[in-house]
Amino acid sequence: MSAATPPLLAGSSHRKPAGSGTRLRLLTAAREVVEDGGYGAASVLAIADRAGVAAGTLYRHFASKEELFVELFRAACDRELDVMRASADGVPAGGSHVDRLETVLATFASRALARPRLTWALLAEPVDPLVDAERLAYRARYASLVADTLRRAIEAGELPNQDVELTAAALVGGCGEALVGPISPLSDAEPSPERVVAAIRTFVRGAVGDRR
Amino acid sequence: MSAATPPLLAGSSHRKPAGSGTRLRLLTAAREVVEDGGYGAASVLAIADRAGVAAGTLYRHFASKEELFVELFRAACDRELDVMRASADGVPAGGSHVDRLETVLATFASRALARPRLTWALLAEPVDPLVDAERLAYRARYASLVADTLRRAIEAGELPNQDVELTAAALVGGCGEALVGPISPLSDAEPSPERVVAAIRTFVRGAVGDRR
DNA sequence: TTAGCATGTGAATCCTGATTCACATGTGCG
DNA sequence: CGCACATGTGAATCAGGATTCACATGCTAA
Numbered sequence: 195m196s197a198a199t200p201p202l203l204a205g206s207s208h209r210k211p212a213g214s215g216t217r218l219r220l221l222t223a224a225r226e227v228v229e230d231g232g233y234g235a236a237s238v239l240a241i242a243d244r245a246g247v248a249a250g251t252l253y254r255h256f257a258s259k260e261e262l263f264v265e266l267f268r269a270a271c272d273r274e275l276d277v278m279r280a281s282a283d284g285v286p287a288g289g290s291h292v293d294r295l296e297t298v299l300a301t302f303a304s305r306a307l308a309r310p311r312l313t314w315a316l317l318a319e320p321v322d323p324l325v326d327a328e329r330l331a332y333r334a335r336y337a338s339l340v341a342d343t344l345r346r347a348i349e350a351g352e353l354p355n356q357d358v359e360l361t362a363a364a365l366v367g368g369c370g371e372a373l374v375g376p377i378s379p380l381s382d383a384e385p386s387p388e389r390v391v392a393a394i395r396t397f398v399r400g401a402v403g404d405r406r
Numbered sequence: 407m408s409a410a411t412p413p414l415l416a417g418s419s420h421r422k423p424a425g426s427g428t429r430l431r432l433l434t435a436a437r438e439v440v441e442d443g444g445y446g447a448a449s450v451l452a453i454a455d456r457a458g459v460a461a462g463t464l465y466r467h468f469a470s471k472e473e474l475f476v477e478l479f480r481a482a483c484d485r486e487l488d489v490m491r492a493s494a495d496g497v498p499a500g501g502s503h504v505d506r507l508e509t510v511l512a513t514f515a516s517r518a519l520a521r522p523r524l525t526w527a528l529l530a531e532p533v534d535p536l537v538d539a540e541r542l543a544y545r546a547r548y549a550s551l552v553a554d555t556l557r558r559a560i561e562a563g564e565l566p567n568q569d570v571e572l573t574a575a576a577l578v579g580g581c582g583e584a585l586v587g588p589i590s591p592l593s594d595a596e597p598s599p600e601r602v603v604a605a606i607r608t609f610v611r612g613a614v615g616d617r618r
Numbered sequence: 619t620t621a622g623c624a625t626g627t628g629a630a631t632c633c634t635g636a637t638t639c640a641c642a643t644g645t646g647c648g
Numbered sequence: 649c650g651c652a653c654a655t656g657t658g659a660a661t662c663a664g665g666a667t668t669c670a671c672a673t674g675c676t677a678a
Binding site: 356357360363365369370390394396400401 | 446530535545568572573575577579580581582583584586601602605606608609612613614617
Binding site for chain 2: 634636637638639
């Protein structure tokens with residue numbers, strides 16, 4: 195009932211390829227499988243196969259399939275958050291806070307459009323409860339990042355006062371949904387990412403009450 | 407392999423309680439179970455129990471569990487759409503198209519807040535592929551309703567020109583997401599519906615570029 | 619060399635529900 | 649009455665996957 199936590203970076207033994215190659219391989223395989231088949235296609239067998247190991251091996255590294263997913267999920271979301279944050283910081287010079295806000299969400303959108311399946315999986319696809327809980331948590335974090343930026347803009351007098359939390363959630367959700375059309379497997383139109391992102395920028399500025 | 411389609415309104419035989427009471431009872435039971443336990447809790451057994459019949463009976467009326475869900479889903483969504491449409495028509499007199507737009511989404515929000523579980527199920531909860539497909543279709547319909555209203559407002563010169571489809575999707579998604587916080591089982595805060603709806607009205611007007 | 623540990627294997631096992639089916643029951647009609 | 653049809657029953661069966669486990673196979677250290 196203990197174990198479950200593999201070497202990680204070890205401290206006892208000597209050379210170890212670092213972080214157990216197989217563990218990482220499994221994580222990667224899982225991401226790949228999810229990316230092009232969704233969670234539905236991500237059976238233990240499928241993942242193990244892709245990673246080039248036997249099903250049982252997965253359980254040497256993760257207590258359960260769910261746990262693997264949770265880890266995968268966290269990694270993916272953290273990466274997204276980092277990139278979004280970074281993009282905001284990348285708006286230096288005379289950029290306004292509203293510019294930063296717009297940039298954060300445009301980044302979110304661009305990346306989503308670039309990896310539709312994964313985004314779908316992160317945002318909305320059916321999953322086990324454990325992962326779903328994680329999802330809620332991360333949505334909140336996305337919204338929180340947006341909320342911070344929004345708050346700053348308001349404090350700077352760039353925007354009218356408003357319910358920051360709610361607007362932030364609505365922005366994240368709005369962008370997400372606007373993306374779902376283009377993203378979803380059934381989408382027929384498939385408009386150019388540029389147009390979508392442009393429209394999203396407009397949407398964001400309007401939604402927060404920015405009068406250009 | 408045929409059958410599956412029960413009496414409905416009959417045409418052959420004589421008196422029949424109309425539409426088979428049991429069928430309806432099953433539909434209702436299913437909705438109830440979903441409303442307070444989500445799809446996860448809605449096993450064939452649970453539904454049948456609630457309806458006061460045996461599991462096998464369900465298959466006298468529906469080809470499969472999925473089919474029952476699809477029907478349930480359609481009924482629920484259609485009802486919502488009707489109410490939303492009606493609410494728009496309820497803005498008579500000198501009301502602007504933007505007023506109508508705002509009303510439609512406020513109605514959406516109010517109703518969602520009143521029946522959190524069901525809304526969650528309709529909007530985002532994990533389901534079988536068949537139902538999920540239905541969900542996409544209905545989301546599109548919601549967005550379409552919003553898009554129509556939005557388009558009219560633009561044509562009337564009340565709003566600046568914009569990507570109507572995308573904005574509509576973003577509005578629906580934004581409202582949905584803004585609602586998820588208050589709605590979700592984990593929500594701690596639980597702000598008053600009034601405040602949420604008010605914030606949503608503001609959000610909508612801004613998002614479409616309405617300068618009050 | 620050998621014990622010990624980490625890791626891998628994959629067939630067997632378990633679990634969770636959906637779905638089926640052989641058996642009532644009831645009602646109308648010839 | 650007795651057949652035919654609609655409907656209901658619920659135990660048995662199936663199916664799809666996750667999880668386990670008894671058995672390798674190294675590699676490291678004494």
